[in-house]
Amino acid sequence: MSGSQLLSMRGISKRYLGVQALDDASLDVRQGEVMCLLGENGAGKSTLIKILTGSVTPDFGVIELAGEVIEVRSPLEAARRGISVVHQELDLVPDQTVAQNLYIGREPTRFGIVDKARRRQEAADALERVGAHFSPNARVRDLTVVQRQLTMIARALTVNARVLVMDEPSATLTAEELSHVFTVVREVASGGCSVLYISHRMEEVFEIGNRATVMRDGRTVAVHDLAAVTQDGLIAEMLGDQRTLVDRPLRDGSHTIAGGLDIKSVVIPGVLEISGITAPRGQVTGLIGLGGSGRSTLLSALFGAIKAQRDVTLDGRAYHPHSPRSAISQKVGLVPEDRKSQGLMINRSVWNNLIEPSLNQRLTMPSQRRFTTPRSVVSALGIRLSSLTQRVRELSGGNQQKVVLGKWLVDASTVLLLDEPTRGLDVGAKADLFDEVHKLADSGTCVLLASSELPEVFANCDTIHVLYEGSLAGSFHPGSNTVDQVLQAMLGVKGAQ
Ligand SMILES: Nc1ncnc2c1ncn2[C@@H]1O[C@H](COP(=O)(O)OP(=O)(O)OP(=O)(O)O)[C@@H](O)[C@H]1O
Ligand SMILES: [Mg+2]
Structure with missing residues (x-):
């Protein structure tokens, strides 16, 4: 169910010493859609995401969430606004339990003390929603990569996230693990949460995405309905007109x-x-x-x-x-x-x-x-x-x-x-x-x-x-x-x- 406009980033620029990471970039996301963000290495995808999630401050630009102009000054503020992120570097606390991680900074309390029983129960519910079969009492450091990702998605669910950002989540997952993550992502989206998905793997993009925004050299160059574009078309846009990819003949083992x-x-x-x-x-x-x-x-x-x-x-x-x-x-x-x-x-x-x-x-x-x-x-x-x-x-x-x-x-x-x-x-x-x-x-x-x-x-x-x-x-x-x-x-x- 892709609905009305939920998030709009406009005129976003960011300059680092010697490089213009973003140059008047924009991004629009509708409620409940999976929007893929595409572009060559260094195109500015992660920088745009970091600005949305409060870990980088833009030089210029406006962010609008549900019709309201917002300033995201810190990751905590992003979280409070309902923007959750599954980073490549999963930022969980390794020595704490899954339940503790799910509620960092907002523990349920009873008479002023942390209500551990409630936290455990709510954590167990959230883990069940993402189809995770490990205990809320497990220590994060003992979890596999996919279990950590599921924990992060569960964390997004417990804060009722409006936007879930995933920056190359598949890079470290096996095919089976990824297909489970995709099932969860689809459920999250059908519940009305918008998903921003970054990946270099085209098959994935077509499998999970509704639309795609293509970036090149810090600018937004196109937005597409994924049902209406081809993989080759998208690749050409990402690369610009400077080059094309040629098919190489198979190696035949004759050269030793x-x-x-x-x-x-x-x-x-x-x-x-x-x-x-x-x-x-x-x-x-x-x-x-x-x-x-x-x-x-x-x-x-x-x-x-x-x-x-x-x-x-x-x-x-x-x-x-x-x-x-x-x-x-x-x-x-x-x-x-x-x-x-x-x-x-x-x-x-x-x-x-x-x-x-x-x-x-x-x-x-x-x-x-x-x-x-x-x-x-x-x-x-x-x-x-x-x-x-x-x-x-x-x-x-x-x-x-x-x-x-x-x-x-x-x-x-x-x-x-x-x-x-x-x-x-x-x-x-x-x-x-x-x-x-x-x-x-x-x-x-x-x-x-x-x-x-x-x-x-x-x-x-x-x-x-x-x-x-x-x-x-x-x-x-x-x-x-x-x-x-x-x-x-x-x-x-x-x-x-
Ligand atoms: N902290 C920083 N200091 C200096 N330059 C930076 C910094 N962060 C990013 N950049 C530069 O900004 C540009 C955009 O980087 P960004 O990480 O957003 O690319 P990306 O699209 O996510 O690429 P990839 O697909 O390789 O992850 C790059 O040229 C990068 O070197
Ligand atoms: Mg990146």
């Missing part, structure tokens, strides 16, 4: 260079038992599987980040990294799944982050190279920044992700372990990233790509190894196998090959 990783076996008792995967230099080797199938665990074991029994060779020599540092010294790099906690020093400069792996290697890198190489990586990956000394935390989400990959390009790695490297990247940036990956493979790098997105793996790998519950369930070639065969193996159907 001697050497690479030979994974005879990697075993973590009770968790992982993999044998017989080779990742030759010159190729992109794919690892795919459902959430929990062991992709990330295998990559961490290969990076020396977790203990495992390993019989692995690199370029014919035994490879036994006992720590990430020792993996790095053998020119093995990892782009981890969770960039915020593992991949980046968020308060350091882009330059510091880019040279960090090579610094461990060579304290004496010629100073001229220190500056020129990071710069060429920035331009190869199209990282948007105002200067190399800018802190990583000031980059947009997608541009931070590019820095994580860039780290391993400054001092060319022999082996690149990529775990969901395209999370949070816009369609153009994904294409750029894969261009770079193909170039690296062609020049002799050994690339292992783990992903949960089958089309992405199919389009970019020479060989695809399917993991299922910690073991190898089959190996496939995009040239001679079908997507369906790979999918069957991912689902654990025997004899899929």
